[in-house]
Amino acid sequence: MSDTFAAVHVGSYELTMKIFEISKKNGLKCLDHIRHRIDLGSETYATGTISSRHMLELTRVLKEFSEIMKSYGVTNVQAYGTSALRETHNINIVCAQLEQRTGIKVDILSNSEQRFLDYKSIALQSTKFTELIEEPTAIIDIGGGSIQVSLFDKDKLVTTQNMKLGVLRLRQTLEHLAEGKDRYPELIAELVDSQLHVLSKFYLNDRTYKNLVIIDDYMSPVFQKISSPGYDKGFITSSDFDKMLERFSRMSNDYIAKELSISTEYVTLAYISGILVKRITVALMSQLLWAPGVTLCDGIAYEYAEKKKYITPIHDFEADIIACGMSIAKRYGGSKSRARTLESIALPIFDKTKKLHGLGHRERLLLELSTILHDCGKYISLMNMGFCCYNIIMSTEIIGLSHRERSIVANVVRFNHEDFLYFDDSPDCYKGLTRKDYLTIAKLTAILRVANALDRTHNHKFKDVSVTVKDDEVQILLDTTSDITIEKGLINNRASFFEEIFGVKPVIRQKRLF
Incomplete structure (x- = not known):
């Protein structure tokens, strides 16, 4: 079984399309490569707009691409715009017009998403x-x-x-x-x-x-x-x-x-x-x-083939996202051992409560990044750590994450330290995010807060953590011989928000008592 896939790139200096035949047996085989020179970048970098002349040319070429796709029997297509479109002030209007006129939906890549796809193209x-x-x-x-x-x-x-x-x-x-x-x-x-x-x-x-x-x-x-x-x-x-x-x-x-x-x-x-x-x-x-x-089109095709399981990745690209987060944490004096401890608590809670939160693998990755970057703001201020964490994360590129995903991580880390702001009460806080994104932030924040409460003293008191969901409780079993009086007291303070979000109460159980 094979798939005929078209990758389209609306770039700064040219419009490119590659058509691939993709199968498990033969991997990715390029059938055609079409390029059309159009200097959008010089115009948009200088004025922030695309002229009517260039819009007509874009429309004409994308229509021609569409006809070529039909001749090859293309079954799936992914079109991306990069910096030339990204820096256009009226980008939503431009993309809507292109889709209406040509039938091709052009999605806009953030810089970090674009570079990530370029790296994937090298993996070919x-x-x-x-x-x-x-x-x-x-x-x-x-x-x-x-x-x-x-x-x-x-x-x-x-x-x-x-x-x-x-x-x-x-x-x-x-x-x-x-x-x-x-x-x-x-x-x-x-x-x-x-x-x-x-x-x-x-x-x-x-x-x-x-x-x-x-x-x-x-x-x-x-x-x-x-x-x-x-x-x-x-x-x-x-x-x-x-x-x-x-x-x-x-x-x-x-x-x-x-x-x-x-x-x-x-x-x-x-x-x-x-x-x-x-x-x-x-x-x-x-x-x-x-x-x-290689070109961005190669990376687009690689990602499609990877998602459809036509190919087996030869490099762990998610590890690069995590490595980028660790590099940022190191730059701002983050504690590597503390991040590992938070991860060892937060991820098991996430895994064992899937039926409660309904989130997927990508959100798990965002939670892992949140544990790594949980205290980066202390480099600037201990008093306003949440606010500083948010601004550091939003101002720093994390390769492979979209702007939306970076905003989710920034808000989760922020609300780990500050009072949670509700969607209808603080719309400016969630600008550019949907209600679904807001709920993701709420769920990940609730999990991170509980994890943070269990290691509030930074003493790494327990050897192992296991989580079970039973009736109306999320039972967190700690393997420790240490006194956990503080942890029990702090989790009671954090439990109310967790219970509000998930409808169950987190409780601590101690495995060893002496």
Whole structure:
């Protein structure tokens, strides 16, 4: 059994569609790849709007995509818009018009969701991806509006940071300066090195990242045509890369386009992207560069195939989300041992009360993140910890989470420390969230509050926790020889909210009494 799937990306500089045949036997097979150049980014980054001319062009091309889908017998389609649409002021109106005119629903990805899908696209190159991230490796995702730098080591995400140094933004700045191509390396270095210095100071800790993986629509096609001798396709050493850039700096755009068989209009963007990669290579002291030549459409297809269980994931991407949360907690002085203790209480309560809350695996992940980030706000203020936790989480990108999911985590952590605010009484608090999201926040808050009460002294008094639901009680059995007078008193204070949300009362039972 196979599925014909279409992935559509409305990007900053082009509209892309890939059509895949997906099956358990053969995995993902690309049947067609269609690209249409449309420079939305330069317009939306400058004005925050999409002109009528571009709306007509978007509509026409999406209609053509729809006809191509029919010819292939596409059974499922997923279309995403990224930063060019994300920064449009009237995005809801734009998406509604596109769906009405073309029948294609375009969903908007947050930056963290977009980058997460880009990482999944690399996983299609499974063997090389897993081998590289065992060593210190940086993944550089270069877009039109911004770049994402993610650092991996020993198969784990160390940190990820977003910087507004996208290729189209840099081109706009360079055009405004009206300087020649020969000055691009010098000017781009001045524009980006200060931000890269901050990245080095706070996150590199004098470490070098030997491997650099590049995801972009500009330089990647060049890498596919020029590789270092003795290396696989798409691989180039940093010294060979420097020589290539130096050679291109002396050539005309027309000559480069002819030599590499790429469109002339892409040459300037590819050159800017190349200089940006050069600056990052210097900052990270990378020795080997790899551009796998994948696109967001590959990541969209990978995620679809993963959800439908056509493929088995070769990398634990959820672990990267957790690693990102742990990195944030570490940055703000969070207690790793306390987070583990809270997790050891909160997750069993969640698992044993599924029939009461009706939440799924994704909400469990959000609860786990909440335990990790439960006290990040103390870095700023012990008196206003809840408020500070909320602002830190909302101001910090968590790779793989949507803005809505990040807001859920931020509110759960906030209400672990503050009085709970009800939906109808405080609509501003839940701006952008639905009533369903509000109920998720209430349920996860109730669970986290109980977990927090059981380790309020931070003394880790018990060895093990088991949870059972019996009649009108959630019985929490603690394996401990310690005095738990404080815990019993605190849980009584927290029990009322838990009982209000779930209709059952949490009670403590002690396994060992001496």
